[in-house]
Amino acid sequence: MCGIAGIIYRNGGGQEQVGRDMTRMLQAMKHRGPDSTGFALYRGAGDTYVMHVKLSESTEHDPDLERRMQRQRGEVETRMRAAGARIEEIKEAPRTMTVIFDFDGDLRTLADAVERVRRTEVLSLGRSLEIVKDLGDANTVAGEYGLGAFTGTHAIGHARMATESDVDIANAHPYWAYPFPDVAVVHNGQLTNFHDWRRRLTRAGHRFHSDCDSEIIAVYLAEQMSRGRSLEEAMHQSLQDLDGVFTYICVTEDSLGVAKDELGAKPLVLYEDDEIVALASEEIAIRQVLDREIETHDPYEGEVRVWSR
Amino acid sequence: MSEQPRMDERGLVELDDSIPKQAKIDGSSAVIEARDMTTRKINAELRWLIYEEGVTDVTVRDPSARHSLGVAILARCRIRFEGSLGYFGCGLIDGPEVEITGRVGWSVAENMMSGVVVVESNAGSLAGAALRGGDLVVKGDVGARTGIDQKGGTIIVLGNAASMTGFMMQRGRQIILGDVGHGLGDSMYDGTIYVGGEVASLGIDCVDAEWTDADTELVERKFSIYGLGKPPELRKLVSGKKLYNYDNLEPSERRLVL
Numbered sequence A: 001m002c003g004i005a006g007i008i009y010r011n012g013g014g015q016e017q018v019g020r021d022m023t024r025m026l027q028a029m030k031h032r033g034p035d036s037t038g039f040a041l042y043r044g045a046g047d048t049y050v051m052h053v054k055l056s057e058s059t060e061h062d063p064d065l066e067r068r069m070q071r072q073r074g075e076v077e078t079r080m081r082a083a084g085a086r087i088e089e090i091k092e093a094p095r096t097m098t099v100i101f102d103f104d105g106d107l108r109t110l111a112d113a114v115e116r117v118r119r120t121e122v123l124s125l126g127r128s129l130e131i132v133k134d135l136g137d138a139n140t141v142a143g144e145y146g147l148g149a150f151t152g153t154h155a156i157g158h159a160r161m162a163t164e165s166d167v168d169i170a171n172a173h174p175y176w177a178y179p180f181p182d183v184a185v186v187h188n189g190q191l192t193n194f195h196d197w198r199r200r201l202t203r204a205g206h207r208f209h210s211d212c213d214s215e216i217i218a219v220y221l222a223e224q225m226s227r228g229r230s231l232e233e234a235m236h237q238s239l240q241d242l243d244g245v246f247t248y249i250c251v252t253e254d255s256l257g258v259a260k261d262e263l264g265a266k267p268l269v270l271y272e273d274d275e276i277v278a279l280a281s282e283e284i285a286i287r288q289v290l291d292r293e294i295e296t297h298d299p300y301e302g303e304v305r306v307w308s309r
Numbered sequence B: 001m002s003e004q005p006r007m008d009e010r011g012l013v014e015l016d017d018s019i020p021k022q023a024k025i026d027g028s029s030a031v032i033e034a035r036d037m038t039t040r041k042i043n044a045e046l047r048w049l050i051y052e053e054g055v056t057d058v059t060v061r062d063p064s065a066r067h068s069l070g071v072a073i074l075a076r077c078r079i080r081f082e083g084s085l086g087y088f089g090c091g092l093i094d095g096p097e098v099e100i101t102g103r104v105g106w107s108v109a110e111n112m113m114s115g116v117v118v119v120e121s122n123a124g125s126l127a128g129a130a131l132r133g134g135d136l137v138v139k140g141d142v143g144a145r146t147g148i149d150q151k152g153g154t155i156i157v158l159g160n161a162a163s164m165t166g167f168m169m170q171r172g173r174q175i176i177l178g179d180v181g182h183g184l185g186d187s188m189y190d191g192t193i194y195v196g197g198e199v200a201s202l203g204i205d206c207v208d209a210e211w212t213d214a215d216t217e218l219v220e221r222k223f224s225i226y227g228l229g230k231p232p233e234l235r236k237l238v239s240g241k242k243l244y245n246y247d248n249l250e251p252s253e254r255r256l257v258l
Helices: A018-028 A065-082 A106-114 A137-147 A193-202 A215-226 A230-242 A283-287 B039-052 B215-223 B251-257
Strands: A002-007 A036-044 A049-054 A087-091 A096-102 A121-126 A129-134 A152-161 A184-191 A244-251 A253-259 A268-271 A276-280 A304-308 B024-027 B029-033 B055-061 B078-080 B094-100 B113-121 B135-138 B151-157 B172-177 B190-194 B204-207 B235-239
Touching: A002 A184, A002 A244, A018 A137, A018 A152, A018 A283, A036 A137, A036 A184, A049 A129, A065 A087, A065 A096, A065 A106, A087 B029, A106 A121, A106 A215, A129 A137, A137 A268, A152 A184, A152 A244, A184 A215, A193 A215, A215 A230, A215 A244, A230 A253, A230 A304, A230 B215, A283 B204, B029 B039, B039 B055, B055 B151, B172 B215, B190 B215
Parallel strands: B029 B055, B055 B078, B078 B094, B094 B113, B113 B135, B135 B151, B151 B172, B172 B190
Antiparallel strands: A002 A152, A002 A276, A036 A129, A036 A152, A049 A096, A049 A121, A087 A096, A121 A129, A184 A244, A244 A253, A253 A304, A268 A276, B024 B029, B190 B235, B204 B235
């Protein structure tokens, strides 16, 4: 089933409480997916890059896990420095690390270098995108990773009920559109031509870290945008190319878009005014941030909408 | 925001169906302040008022878009929701006259047997799914598959409707004043759909039909009941009945019988 949510403060200067708001929205939709919860939060444009790196799965039972992760942290740092990154800060979280750095080179090369460290996956990379995902409901994940105080401009989130792949961090949403900075996707639905697209995109040189059908949406959109298409054009094209039932939300550094399949089989409720756009699988999630009677509507099938800050 | 349900050790919600009995009762009418109550408590309160206290006029304030409110009420009464409902609102009802001042999510008035549901704003997809009787009036837009599998009753929509409206409809009527999406009346068996706006495309076996005095009478009567003024010019669509193959025999069977 899955619950998806998005919120964008249209005039926000990066000081909005997006971490708190997204946690509330996703917690209200816990019944749609209690397996894992994921956040893609935008901290507002910075001069530096921020990279979230997964070091271990939440399901691993390695007695030597702590020491191994410490080793991974060291190796990631070494490889990043060797690739030319000027590291400013490294933060540790339970199963991940966050690196804030400055870099002039090719981001794909850098991400590849980091992922050559065994059992390591780049969850997100960009000037403002930060992806956090783990098992448990929104309050659990937000508490573990300290998201309550996160301020930024916009965010999307996902409460997952696994249908076609494992319950672990690799298969949790949101997905970063490797190797494109600041692009992330959450998806509610099932894609039926997932294997076709995965083969096509793999041949085109893209990497996949999970068996989840939703990962191809992120990579597909990134591929389209790399050919010079705008986010909106890429999303319109995706309605032709992707088969199945889906409602997905895609975010970039300064915009947030939503697309609904031709059958309109997956729900979405939308609220928009001059200040804020909030959308979610259920209106109760929107009510967590707009606690009053609001005028909302459901986008129609085949509809694509994009909002910018 | 609202009262959080109690969880057991496994993190599952514990059943608490005690009745709050906090509603302000004034003769035959009562007011429920729903904001801080759980869904289960609101429904328990509603049933207590209608079935045990003999209240016939209930106002539910601030339902906060919660799901499954006002379901399976099997008595003549009036219920007014001051706010919006989530999914599956007022499903399986038989008798009530319901007014919702906000919007509703998916599957409002699903399988209603009789009664009236009036929604002042928009409705999600599957409004009036499997409707058996009564009237569902939506003053805003509705989503996809409105009145799917409808078996009776009337659905009136003042705004637009999305795709597959009246899909597999078997009986009853739909009056849609706005535009309608693709696949209108796809595979409908019977029943009538009236459309005021543009139709993006007709579904399989949905065809135009001749307007009769009975149609005028029906539309005018429904419009006057709900104070909707003079009805606009409408297009009438019915089943072409080309998909009726129930009595057709397989070639092997035909040899045996004939």
